[in-house]
Amino acid sequence: MSLRSLLNILLIVAFWIVGGNCDASSxxxxxxxxxxxxxxxxxxxxxxxxxxxxxxxxxxxxxxxxxxxxxxxxxxxxxxxxxxxxxxxxxxxxxxxxxxxxxxxxxxxxxxxxxxxxxxxxxxxxxxxxxxxxxxxxxxxxxxxxxxxxxxxxxxxxxxxxxxxxxxxxxxxxxxxxxxxxxxxxxxxxxxxxxxxxxxxxxxxxxxxxxxxxxxxxxxxxxxxxxxxxxxxxxxxxxxxxxFSYYLLQLYIPSTMLVIVSWVSFWLDRGAVPARVTLGVTTLLTMTTQASGINAKLPPVSYTKAIDVWIGACLTFIFGALLEFAWVTYISSRSFYKRNKNCSSRNSLLIETKQALIIPNTVVAQFPEHPEEVEMGLAQAPDVWIRQSGNGKTVSRVNGHINHNNDEAAELIIFDAKHKNRRFVWWTNFRNIRLIRWIRNRLNVDDNAKRADLISRVLFPTLFVCFNFVYWTKYSQYHAPEAK
Missing domain, CATH: 2.70.170.10 (Neurotransmitter-gated ion-channel ligand-binding domain)
Known part of the structure; x- marks a missing residue:
């Protein structure tokens, strides 16, 4: 490298340094x-x-x-x-x-x-x-x-x-x-x-x-x-x-499952008292615990929230299932004691029914040809046939009239007089509707406790579905309020 080239390079570096210092100083x-x-x-x-x-x-x-x-x-x-x-x-x-x-x-x-x-x-x-x-x-x-x-x-x-x-x-x-x-x-x-x-x-x-x-x-x-x-x-x-996905997975689906589980008691026999009580109390306590966990994350406001409506409805359905079991148990116990009381009374027996009741081994006389008339209380048949003994002889008393025709087979016939002439013709027409007749046949059981369980199997799910329809229709259409 020549001396001239070296001097040019040194001059360029010197100018660069001086210029940089001048800028910084500037x-x-x-x-x-x-x-x-x-x-x-x-x-x-x-x-x-x-x-x-x-x-x-x-x-x-x-x-x-x-x-x-x-x-x-x-x-x-x-x-x-x-x-x-x-x-x-x-x-x-x-x-x-x-x-x-x-x-x-x-x-x-x-x-x-x-x-x-x-x-x-x-x-x-x-x-x-x-x-x-x-x-x-x-x-x-x-x-x-x-x-x-x-x-x-x-x-x-x-x-x-x-x-x-x-x-x-x-x-x-x-x-x-x-x-x-x-x-x-x-x-x-x-x-x-x-x-x-x-x-x-x-x-x-x-x-x-x-x-x-x-x-x-x-x-x-x-x-x-x-x-x-x-x-x-x-x-x-x-x-x-x-x-919303978090609350759907952590609250709504589990609480819905708890409500459905509480309905299982309707399918259990009323005699399974420990199972039905345990099922009802467990679901109720679980739902209460879940509600407490949700409310712990929220401020204590004075108005009702959508989550409060849901939790309250679920608790109501679960508690209602528990009350239904208590009602079934009460009906069953009442029927049992009433039946024992009727069996212990030999001289007097009173059975109320909408139809004529014939005790086995009895002879029925003067009954109408159309049973529906008996059911509606429109027949003119005798009310009570009862066997009595007087002066060593067996006689039959029909509505207070003595029948001297000794009939050892005729013991007791009771017809409910309270239902006579208290129904209307339209009620007969209503009961003859095919859907109503099918429902009556399904619920036509002698045990009132079992009938209550059958009704609850349909009533509780129907009400819960209706509640869900109203709930989601109302609360899914929310818009943010304007800032003030």
Whole structure:
């Protein structure tokens, strides 16, 4: 390599080093000049509306944010956590240092300890908040040559979110992020949303929540009026729909199965008292425990929630099945003691029935040819035939008239006189309907306790299906209330 080439290389390196030092020195000198004597960071800059004399109007602050994550949506405390990158942009003419096309840098970045005036923004519904300082403070302050300031910071906050739980767990909640100035009224600071993409969402945020889904994000204004003045305010509206699949698998399906299991007692024999009692009490206690676990995750509100209606209905059906067994046991015991009482009475026997009852080995006389007349109480047949003994002879008394025709076979015939002439013809027509006749044949059992079980096998599932139809029709059509 020639000496001339070596000198050229050294000159290029020297110019590069000197030029780099000059640039660095230039940035430092610009910042020192801007923040030096004559600049007071405690005084807000003038506005940009030159038509307004004096301070030229309020400082226009353009806001946009990037929502990084939403987590810990707490139903009990009615709050949620959010992490976001918050950005503000405004113009401070006192910090302008260049003109378009000159050699000055496009922007300068301030470091820690270099203070400029910034809006005193705060979040109105914030409970707790902190800035991130790892590895360095996550703060950016950028000054452009025309005096435009960009302030960006990454913060995490716990925000209040009043919830309406009437339709829980099929509810849609509206959570807010309200931003306003704490000290400056709208005459000093006016907040505006950035025209393009005022609120950005990190990719995958819509489906990243464990129990909610982010349906929609909207922006609006929320100017607040207090005793100290009117303050400009910006509002971010987050519409969160609760994920229903968790509650379907953990609550609705298990509780439905418990209700169905309680119906198994209708198919057990009424004599299986331990089995039916154990089944009813176990399902009732299990449902109560499940209800307590659900209510422990919710605040003690004064109104009725959708989950309360469901749990209450399931408890009612299970408790109703237990009461049905108690009723069956009562009917069975009553019939048993009544039958024993009738058998112990030899001189008097009274049997009430809708039809004529003939004790075996008896002779029936003067009964009508059409049995339905007997059933309806329209026949003119004798009411009571009874065997009596008088003066050593056996006689038959028919409705108080003595029959001297000794008939050893005729002991007792009882016809229920109370049902005579108390029915109407339309009742006969109703009973002759094919469907009604089929149901009567199915339920035409002598044991009233067994009849109660047969009715419960159909009645309980039918009522539960009707309840489900009404419940899902009402609570599946929920819309989020408007934010106020």
């Amino acid at each position: 940035d430092t000198e610009i910042i020192k000049k801007l923040l030096g004597k004559g600049y007071d960071w405690r005084v807000r800059p003038p506005g940009i509306n030159l038509t307004i004399p004096g301070t030229h109007g309020a400082v226009i602050v353009y806001v946009n944010m990037l929502i990084r994550s939403i987590s810990k949506i707490d139903d009990v405390n009615m709050e949620y956590s959010v992490q976001l990158t918050f950005r503000e942009e405004w113009v401070d003419g006192r910090l302008a240092y260049g003109f378009p096309g000159d050699s000055t840098p496009d922007f300068l970045i301030l470091t820690a300890g270099q203070q400029i005036w910034m809006p005193d923004s705060f979040f109105q519904n914030e409970k707790q908040a902190h800035k991130h300082d790892i590895d360095k403070p996550n703060v950016l302050i950028r000054i452009h040559r025309d005096g435009r300031i960009l302030y960006s910071v990454r913060i995490s906050m716990v925000l209040s979110c009043p919830m309406h739980l009437q339709y829980y767990p099929m509810d849609v909640q509206t959570c807010l992020i309200d931003l306003a100035s704490y000290a400056y009224t709208e005459n000093d600071i006016e907040y505006r949303w950035k025209k393009t993409d005022p609120v950005q969402l990190k990719k995958g945020l819509h489906s990243s929540l464990p129990s909610f889904e982010l349906n929609n994000v909207d922006t609006t204004l929320c100017t607040s009026k207090t005793n100290t003045g009117t303050y400009s305010c910006l509002r971010t509206v987050l519409e969160l729909r609760r994920q």
